[in-house]
Amino acid sequence: MSEAMPVPIRERTRRLVQTELTSVAQDLFVAHGYENTTVDQIAAAAGMSKRTFFRYFPSKDDLVIGKYDLFADRMAEALDDRPMDEPVWDSLRRVFDITLDYVQDDRQRARNDAMDEIVQSSPQLKARYLEKMQRVQELLIGRVATRIAGRDADPSDPTAAAIVGAAFACMQAARHAWFASDQSEPFGSYLDKAMATFQLR
Template identity: 80%
Template structure:
């Protein structure tokens, strides 16, 4: 079963610092390019020393990719917080609510789009991005398996992976549809429409 115990204060503080560093760095990357931004500049903009920066991220690459770890942890925690009796598909839909700010806020979306372009155009970053996306899905698959009472001795049960994979496919389809509509509809409505078209069988 997933660990649902409260997060230690030290870990919460660490995550807040990592989130702030990531935000500061992303603004610099957008303004002056990934290659044109140094760790010294990021640390200075965040009001810390270079040595302190390395306490939170081993490298500039890790800072870029580390946001996907933070995002995955947020999604896992959001799923843990959903009522146990709630259908899994509905829980995943509610978990995806944490993505709304990333696409509906103009500043956040512009920065996010710029960072995605940096990641996709930088081979070493893109390879690690794919690994992180796999990790995010694995975090959720384990939790969905527990909700479905998948036996520990039956790791071949395809349902958890199929359900999580379908949910992520719906999120991508909703994003494409939202952009195609020139963002005239709330992204949440596009997500509702995408996820309502999929039948997930015994996902309750």
């Protein structure tokens, strides 16, 4: 395993609460629509005060976008948990296992689709979403660079960025292909096929 520093208890607790708030909010957004759901309703459904809600998210928009920060952290931690001597491409494939439920589980997919629709309908949210997705890749790029070249990795070397970018392209290709299929095979099989296209280090 890698020697990544453990996440402090306070930060783990904060992420758990943020994850719970996001989950509660997604259910409300699906049931009532984004515009018709208030911070008061989200806080009440989560069993907390509005004041406490704002300790975790500055606004309702931040709650929507915040899920991508949580997703980025999960992916980075998943890569940290992979053995350092494992081929990088294999490690990234295992990291993408995080996405399986978002695609295959009907309830998760309904919630995820509803959130995506909210983001795509707002130019402001869409711009922030693109920034967050870039952060997801940047978190992985730095880790991949360290795995390839060690702690003295050259930040101007495009190798790590190319590998991570190719991996994400494979994930998107697998997702589109799976939705276009009869879905008799699990999404993981499509991920395997897409990523097997490239023989990377």
